Amino acid sequence: MTILIIAPDKDPEPWISALKSLDPALDIQVYPDEARKADVTFALCWNHPEGVLRDYPNLRCICSMGAGVDHVLSDPQLPEGVPVIRLVDPQLAQSMFEYVCAAVMGYFRDFDAYRAQQEQALWQPRAPRPIGETTVGMMGLGQLGEYSAIRLSRLGFNVIGWSRTPKSIEGITAYAGAEQLDAFLSQTDLLVCLLPLTEETRDILNLDNLRKLPAGACLVNVARGEHLVDEDLLTALNEGTLRGACLDVFREEPLPRSHPFWRHPGIRLTPHCSSLTDPVSVAPQIVENYRRMKDGRPLLNQVMPSRGY
Structure with missing residues (x-):
């Protein structure tokens, strides 16, 4: 199982470092250089390209890299039935x-x-x-x-x-x-x-x-x-x-x-700087939700797409 980071405007290295500090065994890939699309089960996203999430046939969870999820839910080609979660920190x-x-x-x-x-x-x-x-x-x-x-x-x-x-x-x-x-x-x-x-x-x-x-x-x-x-x-x-x-x-x-x-x-x-997500601070809940997804347990901070949050 692979965690895929899809955030074209963000440096993925701090996120990789924070996640692997909690679990060095995690398989983490970065869009668009992922090698095994079929292995991707968990997508960590910020402003992902529209429609790209449909390229991963075994995707089981979409996680926003912040508190907001509008950048995820605005994708008209969002895979149906895949839960979306947000970060609460x-x-x-x-x-x-x-x-x-x-x-x-x-x-x-x-x-x-x-x-x-x-x-x-x-x-x-x-x-x-x-x-x-x-x-x-x-x-x-x-x-x-x-x-x-x-x-x-x-x-x-x-x-x-x-x-x-x-x-x-x-x-x-x-x-x-x-x-x-x-x-x-x-x-x-x-x-x-x-x-x-x-x-x-x-x-x-x-x-x-x-x-x-x-x-x-x-x-x-x-x-x-x-x-x-x-x-x-x-x-x-x-x-x-x-x-x-x-x-x-x-x-x-x-x-x-x-x-x-x-x-x-x-x-x-100001340049959208009011509250910036710290990868180290939020990594524990990302890893927890990844493990919950693997075990089939209820996810934390799941949003309701029909409601918009």
Whole structure:
């Protein structure tokens, strides 16, 4: 049985090293140089070429190399009946919280306004709003969203959340479903998007929804670029609906040099670095799921393709 790494944009060596440190006997091959397609039973993937997974007749498990699985499920030629799993790692959640916290705090303490004042050599202190009177709205209450929501609440923010299905999280007012989206948005001063990408959530950050936020709200998108309608964000910023946006994900990555996001004064952007998977940290659960697959035992963190996550 072979583990095949299919990640054209990643260096496979750290992954091979991390996996073999746990089990030196593992047979690991790297696409497209695999020698024995029939031996491949477990595929470790990130942005695999469309349709390529059908080339392995004995494939029994597809594992995402991160928390997201949209890059797997978007393949219209995905082999039917092969389970898809994702990685769930406390280190990923902590790293995401650190990024979200930095972005939220920057807007909360007016660092964007001070940056603009610095460019004009203006010395003009601004009285901060009480932290308990500032509402952070967490769009998406999965593992990453729930972790960040709880940690932000502990810092003193009023935190509310919204998800597809109802959630119960101590200290967090949770909204669910399309019928409660408007109530959630209308209260949110700092909107953080950590939704999974599905057909229902694609383009959810559109002008209609952004206009439901309180005037001067800010957006932090660390989920997927396809959640955001680019032109609508520019309109919302230019008309003053939004004060600012911090973006780590984009519809096309790397973001083209000609894209207006690079030059807009209301946008801060980073190169999809909010939470990077550490192969050493996640290798134990990959090996565990590989062994479970071999033994016919239930897999950890299996996703539901019909749901999208």
